[in-house]
Amino acid sequence: MKFMRWLGLAALALTVGSTAQAETIKIGVVLPFSGPNADLGHQIDKAFDLYIKLHTKDIAPHKVEIVKRDEGPPTGAVAKTVTTELITNDKVQILTGFVFSPSAIALAPVVTQAKVPMIIANAGTAWITNLSPYYVRLSFSMWHHGYPMGAFAFSKIGCKTAALAYTDFPPGKDSTEAFKTGFEKAGGKVDLSIPMGSPAQVPDFTPFFQRIKDAKPDCMYVFIPSGAHATGVAKAYGELGMRKAGVKLIGPMDLIPDNKLQDMGDAAIGTIVMGNYAVDLNNAENKAFNAEWHKAYGKDSYPDFMSAAGWDTMHAIFDTIKKLNGKVEDGSKVIDAMKGWTTNGPRGKVTIDAATRDIVQDEHAMEVIRKPDGKLGIKVLGTTKAVKDECKVQKIGRCGT
């Protein structure tokens, strides 16, 4: 009996093998696995692994082989070395991952020269996608959240004046610039703009927030990298009693990453963010995604917006492999095949804009609430459909080139 089954399987394999040439596609994954930002790398890596585990059959008879490398600190140097070697030494055909913008900026000439498609799963500085025709981004640009938040804060949350506080590195400046552009266009006024130190260390946020509290704006727009900083913001905000003092906490979704939300406590309740994902988003794909995630990583592990982007990234890569029937040697064909790709993922409907190779997605204004089961969660206040990267739409600064 067993023998017959084996025979059947072998026959099946033979027929499949003869109809299509089975290819093994080598994918290089570059994420920060060590150092202060290791947590971000792991959020994406888990999503990659999960997608591959569940969907390997989708691309049969082809297979993927994953080569993982540590992206290192956000200097660009380590990422450049390991990625170049993934191309020259390991001969990978597709690159993905990349949490830090400097990595993507440093790698543009390499990728362009090597003609290897690089599918960015996080790095959010707006103008990155202009740097190489081999870049495709499935995460977001800082403008995706910041710009619509400007108008929403003015008209729906009731912020007439706002203070900006941001971690002093390019994504922080990018995000606050996006918010300011949208907010001032809607008629709001920015009182105060406070840089809060380098991303390397989590600072004590209290002095910065105390100053904002003393200036009494209606709202405080905060950008911080979504790692260890996020919890610190919620705590300092709560400790200073700023909500009582009438200063609302708003920002991009990096303020409340799902995997840290439960730790933030009551202080986070009432925070309003603009973002593309939360575990509480109500759609079938997201529910399935969460169920699989908990099954694989336990009930206390949560995916966050980075994981959702990672999931869609691997989805796009798999669909492209299927579409090209495993023939991914030609990088420009891979990019062409990805242009216009669309799906309903955990984040809802996402599309790769054929013109900019950047993502088009729905943006949700979300408020943190205490759910009936006692856990923290979010409530969607409003949704803007099919949001593009406004920086490239308006051709602001480097986005115009």
Place this chain on the structure above:
Amino acid sequence: MPYYANIAVSILFDGLAYAMFLFIVSVGLSVTMGLMGFVNLAHGAFAMAGGYVVVSLTRSLGIGFVPALVIAAFAVGAVSVVFERGLYRRLYKATDLEQVLLTIGLAFMAIATATYFYGPIPKSVPLPEWLQGDINLGFRSFPSYRAFLIVLGAVLIAVLWYAFERTNIGAKIRAAVDNRRMAESVGINVDLLFTLTFAVGSGLAALGGGLAIQLFGLSPSFAVLYLVLFLIVVAVGGLGSFKGTLLAALVLGIIDTAGKYLYADAGGFFVYAITVAVLLVKPAGFYGRE
């Protein structure tokens, strides 16, 4: 309250709380470096270990935050003796460079170990009700946790000051810092003394690590992220000086807070500028021996 007075009070209060954290972690480092001239770059790793002990105790065993802090301090202090006896002891006569290499190596290993057991996601601790929110002192309100930090810091300073300046052991430590050979020749067991101060210093670091979770969050990199800051406090205060470390922590804590509050654009600049200014004038720090 008038606007400027309000600002001044804010800066003083937040600066004081921050200074207490700096003092609690740095004082042990200062005394061990002063006593044995031992450069212990793994000091931050003991602080991190303390933080994780507090996380485990509060989260997994449901022990309260304050008892967990105490347990963590004693546990890490006790474990540090093993390191001191087993590893550090062999390098007292070695050069600074070798000590740097050993302790940086230990810090790296500690980071990887913490990542293995606790994962890279930053941890936080559940605080008791009375440490959340703010307390009203009539003229204005203050965050309770920071008030707690200041009070705790003040108590510790009083206890340490008494132990350092008024007890027999304290006198022996001061004598050994001043002149080790002399102290040994009059029969003070400097080795034992050092083990003791090392344990106390590591325990205090662990306490500081536990207290820092609420301020900065706790991830494995804590072992090295704030190390430079502790070293600065030690250098500005003067090696082995209790008074100096306290003064340095106060000055740096308050000036750093003021810089962030008043001129955030160059927030990180002030600590280093002050460090350079002080050390150029007083190379051995406030109370160090020239």
Place this chain on the structure above:
Amino acid sequence: MAASETINPQRKQARERAAAHLLSRHHFHWAEALPWVIAIAAFYVFPDRMTFGNQVLVMVLFALSLDLILGYAGIVTLGHAAFFGLGAYTVGLGAARLGWTEPISGLFAAALISAFAGLITGWFLLRYRGLTLLMLTLATAIMLQEAGNLRSDFSGGYDGLPGLEFKPLFGVFGYDLYGRTNYVYALVVLAVVFYFVRRIVYSPFGQALTGIRENVRRMHAIGSPVHRRLVTVYTIAAGIAGIAGALFTQTNAYVTLTVFDFENSAKVMVMLILGGTGRLYGAFIGAVVYMVLEDHLSKLSPTFWQFGIGLLLVLAVLFARRGLLGLLEDAGKYLKKKKVQS
């Protein structure tokens, strides 16, 4: 004088041996060819790994500059990244803002600017020693970084200066994806600088530095201009660190403010101590062993590789007190002794 003639022949012999040793110390020993042979062999054996090889060479050069001040003059600094960063930004800003893209003149410019910074800061700071000096040098590097961030419109901040393009070397050798040109370029620069450093170390000036390291008071007592010599060697080392930084920017075609990080200063120091200080080749062994191990371990386990590096450092301290090179020397001596005995 008569006494020296009646001295017993054995001591005379020993004295002559010592003199001969002093005279021939600076001659090239055959073993010195080894690292260079390995570096050239690596080019042919690992043609696909030259990007990594190039990073190693840059770190060797950086560690070599540190050896000059730490190993030979005994100056312990945690701010050496300041000069590396200045060099890196000299060619980076030169290319991005002034269109100065010729690489070799860029190296000279970087060396000059970094050396000048070394001269100024060295003149002020080298009066101090120990922890004070550590903190002062560290603060200098971080203040440069903060200044760069304050003017990120000019410096590019933490996002760096992207898309730098440099002219082909001598107008002929362009940069390739495999980094082979870069590797050869870096190796030649390293060899030239190394020759220069070796000359310094074995010159009377180099001997005076060693004297300062071993006993400052005595050097003062014999009227040696200690401070001036320290500042001189600090300036030279800063210039070399600047060249290393410039090479880093040129071969990466990218630079961010993180080159000024404390981590960068600390790492190069760890590499040097690991290899062995005051031996010239310690920089080679330390940087190569550290980086190759880091590379292998981080492939093996991207998350926990730091444990292996940490263990290496701890073991090195416990069992190889004078660095890996010291360990090799001991092994060499031991073998020789065995040979003599048998």
